[in-house]
Amino acid sequence: MNIVFVGHVDHGKSTLIGRLLYDTGSLPPDKIEEVRKTCEMLGKEMEFGFILDHLQEEREQGITIDTCQIFFKTEKRDYVIIDAPGHVEFIKNMITGASQADAAILIIDAKEGVKEQTKRHAYILGMLGMKKVIVLINKMDLVDYKQERFNEVKQEITEFLKKINVEPSYIIPIVAKDGDNIAKKSEKMDWYKGETFLNCLDSFSLPEKKKNKLLRFPVQDVYKVDDKRIIAGRIESGTIKQGEEIVVLPEKTKTKVNSVEKLFQDPTHAEAGESIGITTEDPLFIERGNIICHPDNLPEVTSTIKANVFWMSKQDFNINEIITMKISTQEVSAKIEKIEKKINSSTLEEINEEKDKLKNNEVGTMIIKTLSPVVIDDFNYVPELGRFVFEKDMITSAGGIIAF
Amino acid sequence: MxxxxxxxxxxxxxxxxxxxxxxxxxxxxxxxxxxxxxxxxxxxxxxxxxxxxxxxxxxxxxxxxxxxxxxxxxxxxxxxxxxxxxxxxxxxxxxxxxxxxxxxxxxxxxxxxxxxxxxxxxxxxxxxxxxxxxxxxxxxxxxxxxxxxxxxxxxxxxxxxxxxxxxxxxxxxxxxxxxxxKEVDIWEYIKRENIPIIDLYFAKNKKRYRSIGCECCCSPIESDADDINKIIHELKTTNTSERAGRAQDKExxxxxxxxxxxxxx
The missing domain is CATH 3.40.50.620 (HUPs)
Known part of the structure; x- marks a missing residue:
């Protein structure tokens, strides 16, 4: 399971992760020794956060710059930690991290309470459709382990999360540097009756299997291998079988699956998640960006999309400007027709000025026109066809979720 | 899957x-x-x-x-x-x-x-x-x-x-x-797929290479793992890091x- 840690700068993410790795015995002694030596060289005490902040510059500045992944395991399963930075200028890295996570941990300093980045990160989690969220209220030692303060912060964050439709599964008081309520119950907070952080994490179930859903097979490429024309791609949902009828979108041409191809194997079918190839009965013109489905229950084919878009480039994005849009393997030119609503992602206040453009870190609900039709699905049903990126000047500049 | x-x-x-x-x-x-x-x-x-x-x-x-x-x-x-x-x-x-x-x-x-x-x-x-x-x-x-x-x-x-x-x-x-x-995933996959792999990784005289590069800058680790199963077992129980034997990391x-x-x- 991939988990991402988010929250305001200095609220304790790196320390918590260092502690987690230490408590689960996931750190080789030579790595601990390396960190200890480095801390010594820099004239500091051993800091758990340094395990993550592996680059020299980060150590010196004391902040995490980029997303960073590390592994640990409990008795139940393996986890991949995606660390996310707290500084506002590194928001694109936080989104990169969060887009790869199954669950998110939001950390709040008990003394400081909910801050700007706490809100912005929580908002992004909501926008990305994150369902598994744990809130950790850290540095309880700084508020004398008091339940009253915990409840205040808990109420503050709960109210905010409610506005953005994020429902946290757990809210836990912790002290990351001492390990309170991380792997072991805290002796200093016996008023907390819930589970430790690790037990809460272990209680999450893995994402449901997608093989029982409708078939969605986006074409990645077509290869000529010997005398075969193999259509290659990954099945994003459903199952494909030899001999069955398929429809190629957006043109809606029909054919049958002649064979399912995998090297060293001779499969008759393949399911969601598998990278495979197929050959078809008729020599149709099939290319990257086509979506192969079963004849019944086709996804929507459209040129008008309503979506929530998070803009993360220093260059503004102007209405009617042509941009590249990528949805799964589909790539089309597109433009914003209208920005219906624009908000500040941390205060959630609506921005009414300059509604003809999106600026760095702004979120907008907008109507997008694609210059050729695209195949889309509800994000909650097939995420791969319900989300997209905009690419400008050869760099991903925005992420978006299609609103149905 | x-x-x-x-x-x-x-x-x-x-x-x-x-x-x-x-x-x-x-x-x-x-x-x-x-x-x-x-x-x-x-x-x-x-x-x-x-x-x-x-x-x-x-x-x-x-x-x-x-x-x-x-x-x-x-x-x-x-x-x-x-x-x-x-x-x-x-x-x-x-x-x-x-x-x-x-x-x-x-x-x-x-x-x-x-x-x-x-x-x-x-x-x-x-x-x-x-x-x-x-x-x-x-x-x-x-x-x-x-x-x-x-x-x-x-x-x-x-x-x-x-x-x-x-x-x-x-x-x-x-x-x-x-x-x-992860390192152990690689070995589990090599085992499952039967991928041919150079024998420097397998222990001889209680030593094996865990990571290979130039001969002069690689030192073998102490190990009895002379087949893939033993390597997988070793990795699941070891607590030293993979590149501990690589000189350029230690310098x-x-x-x-x-x-x-x-x-x-």
């Missing part, structure tokens, strides 16, 4: 994306376990026929066995093999006395020369996030400038499975399809960082 199927499928997806977006691409094969796994995945991605060259950077200090192994399998798998050597530096006698200079001349420079000669726009590499702290900073698609410099402080965002698909003339892209694999706390910002793989 089980766990290994998921790792495999994601890597194949990335390999195919990389080839689609950057046709002038090559794969770097060090003969080690990771790039040999990557090679296997490339064969699977393209149904047995890899449509791009496989590059081996030969420093002249590699284990002799590695060269024999390379030649024999590139024949068997019908690979388009390119061997890159910095002949000038080898002639000039640059060697492992100064490790940073040696790695830089015989590996990084040799790679630069090979890329320039063949005009590759992108390279597939078998690095993993859990190998070393700095490698955990990598993206699947990671741009480098002409001098091979990696601007890790300002990397482009990489959302979901949408990878960088265009590049400027100055850019060269490194693609890392194995980024999400100084920051050697690896320096090497990488200079373009080291």
């Amino acid at each position: 089980d766990y290994l199927d998921e790792l495999e499928s994601k890597s194949i997806y990335i390999i195919r994306e990389a080839y689609k977006q950057f046709h002038d691409i090559a794969m770097l094969w060090s003969i080690g376990k990771d790039s040999s796994t990557l090679l296997w995945l490339c064969r699977k991605a393209f149904f047995g026929k890899i449509p791009f060259p496989v590059v081996h950077i030969d420093t002249g200090y590699k284990f002799k066995k590695m060269t024999e192994w390379r030649d024999s399998y590139s024949k068997e798998w019908n690979l388009n093999l390119i061997v890159g050597r910095n002949e000038e530096a080898i002639k000039a006698g640059i060697g492992p006395k100064n490790k940073l200079a040696c790695c830089n001349a015989l590996k990084t420079e040799a790679l630069k020369q090979t890329i320039n000669k063949h005009k590759f726009r992108a390279l597939l590499l078998g690095i993993r996030r859990d190998e070393h702290g700095i490698r955990s900073k990598e993206r699947y698609f990671s741009p480098r400038n002409q001098e091979f410099k990696w601007n890790y402080k300002d990397q482009p965002p990489e959302l979901w499975d949408q990878f960088k698909s265009r590049q400027s003339d100055e850019e060269h892209i490194r693609v890392h399809p194995l980024l999400h694999w 100084s706390v920051y050697t690896m960082q320096k090497l990488r910002s200079l373009g080291y793989m």
